[in-house]
Amino acid sequence: MKLTNEQIAIIDQNLIDKGVVYEEIKLELLDHIVTDIELETEESDFDVVFSKVMLKWEKALEETSSFWGNLVGPRIIIEKYSSLSKRKYLLSLLFAVAFSILMIIITKLNPEEYIYNVLKMVFSSVYIVLYLIIIISLFFIWKLKTKTIHGRFFQKNCSYLAIHLYIIYTFINGHTHLHRHYDKSAFFNMFLEWFMPALFFFMIIYHIMIAKEHFKIIKKYKLV
Structure with a gap:
């Protein structure tokens, strides 16, 4: 037929x-x-x-709902959205842990204060660039008005923008002391210092990848 x-x-x-x-x-x-x-x-x-x-x-x-994103809709959409959410948290967590340990190793092997400050400056600078990319992507996704599950996921997760800004601000303005690089008991504190910013840092990278996928779908199906 x-x-x-x-x-x-x-x-x-x-x-x-x-x-x-x-x-x-x-x-x-x-x-x-x-x-x-x-x-x-x-x-x-x-x-x-x-x-x-x-x-x-x-x-x-069939209509169903999901804890991930607080959505209600067809099962095929909810499962796709849930998959994107789970991958975001899993990948961000794994990369944040690895990144934090790497930063601790570098600062332990090179305990000079300027090494720590350079790492901090580079990390903050890249984070700011990624934040600006998110803002620009949000504008174009809103302007095009084409509905994709990736675009929907990206827009809902932009509620984290204020948190990203706070993380960047506190990380840039945080203080450090040289002695902490020699203090073995401070490992957990050092880990947390890098882990929280790194967690949101890798989340923002994931969101940029989602935005990229949204634009690829638009191009692929010629939706504009």
Whole structure:
């Protein structure tokens, strides 16, 4: 069965009515459903075949909710959003731990005050650049108004912008003392000093990657 443009439009609208409003997920589902219908050879009536195929996707399209992001919508969207959230926290945590330990090792091996201050200055400078990239990305995502699950995830997580600004400010204005680099008992304090800024630092990198994916989807499907 070869579908007409009008029939494809009916499927598209049906997905929108079921809450599949994010372009990359909707287009992927649309492609699967159209393929399933066109491969059907036992029945030639579009309405009958369409209803039959939609039963296959019933579970993916049923409404559900998620702790991650406090969202309600089709299961396929909630699962995708939850996956993005879990990856954000897992990757940020792992990289923050590794980065913090690396910074401690460097400052232990090179306890001069200027080494610590250079590391701190470089880290803060990169963090500020990343923060500005987030602001610019937010503007363009808002301006384009194209809905993708990556764009939605990015926008919801921009609620952290004030926290990022606070982290940058406190880290830049923090004080250090040379003796702490020789004090073995201060390892945990040194770890926390780097870990908290690093955690949000890697979160912001993840958000930039999500924004990049949003723009790639727009380009791929020519949504502008």
